[in-house]
Amino acid sequence: MTVIGHGGRSLRQFLAHMISIRLANERDATLLPEIERSSGEIFRQSDGLEWIADDDVQSEAQHRALIATGVAFVAELEGRGVVAFLNGEVTPDALHIWQVAVHRDQQGCGIGRALIDAAQHHAIRHGVSSLTLTTFRKVPWNEPYYQRLGFMTLDHGHLGARLEAVLQAEGQAGLPIARRCAMRKPL
Ligand SMILES: CC(C)(COP(=O)(O)OP(=O)(O)OC[C@H]1O[C@@H](n2cnc3c(N)ncnc32)[C@H](O)[C@@H]1OP(=O)(O)O)[C@@H](O)C(=O)NCCC(=O)NCCS
Numbered sequence: 228m229t230v231i232g233h234g235g236r237s238l239r240q241f242l243a244h245m246i247s248i249r250l251a252n253e254r255d256a257t258l259l260p261e262i263e264r265s266s267g268e269i270f271r272q273s274d275g276l277e278w279i280a281d282d283d284v285q286s287e288a289q290h291r292a293l294i295a296t297g298v299a300f301v302a303e304l305e306g307r308g309v310v311a312f313l314n315g316e317v318t319p320d321a322l323h324i325w326q327v328a329v330h331r332d333q334q335g336c337g338i339g340r341a342l343i344d345a346a347q348h349h350a351i352r353h354g355v356s357s358l359t360l361t362t363f364r365k366v367p368w369n370e371p372y373y374q375r376l377g378f379m380t381l382d383h384g385h386l387g388a389r390l391e392a393v394l395q396a397e398g399q400a401g402l403p404i405a406r407r408c409a410m411r412k413p414l
Pocket of ligand 1: 266267269272326327328329330333334335336337338339340341360361362363367368369372375
């Protein structure tokens with residue numbers, strides 16, 4: 228295989244044949260905290276956010292709960308196994324994505340995009356009119372990436388009570404709230 232640079236189209240096309248996205252099952256839960264830990268390594272490149280790489284990740288129990296009652300997908304790479312996940316829950320106004328994480332070795336190959344596509348199809352099939360999430364402003368693989376995928380950053384006046392509460396809880400949990408934003412993609 229020839230790898231043509233970060234995000235190279237031919238690598239993406241090659242991997243598209245080797246990746247399958249499926250609903251997560253309970254057996255996957257043990258693998259997912261380590262995948263999120265690995266995914267966070269990318270934050271070592273981000274000024275002032277390096278500590279995210281050593282921050283807590285969703286626990287196995289939280290994964291089990293989201294697999295049982297929420298929305299949970301994994302990406303499996305042929306010959307390698309599960310390398311990424313997305314989880315969230317359906318709320319009255321949106322499918323809210325709680326976490327997307329791709330193992331550091333597989334980032335930049337379109338797997339995150341494929342997981343978000345899967346969440347989007349799930350939302351549409353269930354009559355849900357938008358996707359929402361919270362993320363870091365201006366970090367290249369967060370806010371600008373989601374904007375390229377069709378998400379809009381919400382002004383404070385347009386957050387609504389649910390997303391305001393999510394951001395507030397993140398602040399209480401120690402995330403730098405000035406660097407966080409909520410985003411919505413209408414479907
Ligand atoms: C965000 C994340 C899930 C994206 O998954 P992925 O499989 O790498 O995503 P894709 O390959 O679909 O796209 C990666 C995008 O990030 C950008 N990107 C990735 N690393 C980058 C870097 N170091 N510098 C600049 N841009 C970067 C790429 O340009 C690409 O955008 P594009 O497709 O519009 O060109 C993955 O980077 C990750 O696990 N990050 C750590 C956890 C995280 O931030 N989760 C999101 C919480 S809201």
